[in-house]
Amino acid sequence: MPVELAAIVGLTGLLTLTLLSLVVSRLQLRRARGRVAELESELVGSTGSRSRRVTGMAVKAVVETATRVREGGISGLLVSSIEDITRWVTEDRATILRNAAPDGTVTIFFSDIEDSTLHNERLGDDEWVRLLGDHDRIVREQIRRHRGHVVKTQGDGFMVVFRGPVDGVRAAIDIQRRLDSLTASELRHTQVKDRIGLHVGAVVARGGDYFGRNVAMAARVAGHAAGGQVVVSDDLRRCLGEVADSDLEFDLEPGPRTDLKGLSGVHQLWWVRCA
Structure with a gap:
């Protein structure tokens, strides 16, 4: 195979892997945002401002996921599962709900x-x-x-x-x-x-x-x-x-x-x- 053709094939493969990685990162972030929406709907109608605060913590979890992308590349995101994000949000939500007034304070x-x-x-x-x-x-x-x-x-x-x-x-x-x-x-x-x-x-x-x-x-x-x-x-x-x-x-x-x-x-x- 000519050198020029081999270079083109190699570049095409690299671009394909990069695109696949970007697709995976988008899917992960979409799932995280979906979890935020679930938490928000779960609390709306019962605790008012508390719901907004808990949702804010979930958003923070999404931001932390994006930070992993910046600091560790796509591989940093792939090792951060949505289960980790969910556990982080759920643990802190339980702590606040246990000791907070109905308005979340x-x-x-x-x-x-x-x-x-x-x-x-x-x-x-x-x-x-x-x-x-x-x-x-x-x-x-x-x-x-x-x-x-x-x-x-x-x-x-x-x-x-x-x-x-x-x-x-x-x-x-x-x-x-x-x-x-x-x-x-x-x-x-x-x-x-x-x-x-x-x-x-x-x-x-x-x-x-x-x-x-x-x-x-x-x-x-x-x-x-x-x-x-x-x-x-x-x-x-x-x-x-x-x-x-x-x-x-x-x-x-x-x-x-x-x-x-x-x-x-x-x-x-x-x-x-x-x-």
């Missing part, structure tokens, strides 16, 4: 012990660890009572989510009351005071953890609480405004209007006072 709670380093220094490591165990049991007991879900703990701090803001605020109040009522002998002769902040909003769930702007917002709100205080965001205050006053055992007092690190704008905070 969660109430995010952060707490830690005021002056924990000073307590540790005074008590010593061994006694401090035992005090943390006592403290954690008290906090977890109230979280369970109010149907909260502990996302994670770090040292003396808790991150918790609740389905509704009323449950979250009630848990915070009961934690503060319980800690305040302890005698000196019940908690290693140390007066422990928690700082607690809450915010409500949509989040992204991944691997059992929660992420997003609203998580950062809740952490910043908690940073403005002093020991023994419960502080909430203006968004959470508005949600509580939709609940009948007779169903609440607490009042809200206007707190400072302040900047929150890393978040744009000025934010109104509120102090929780027991009625």
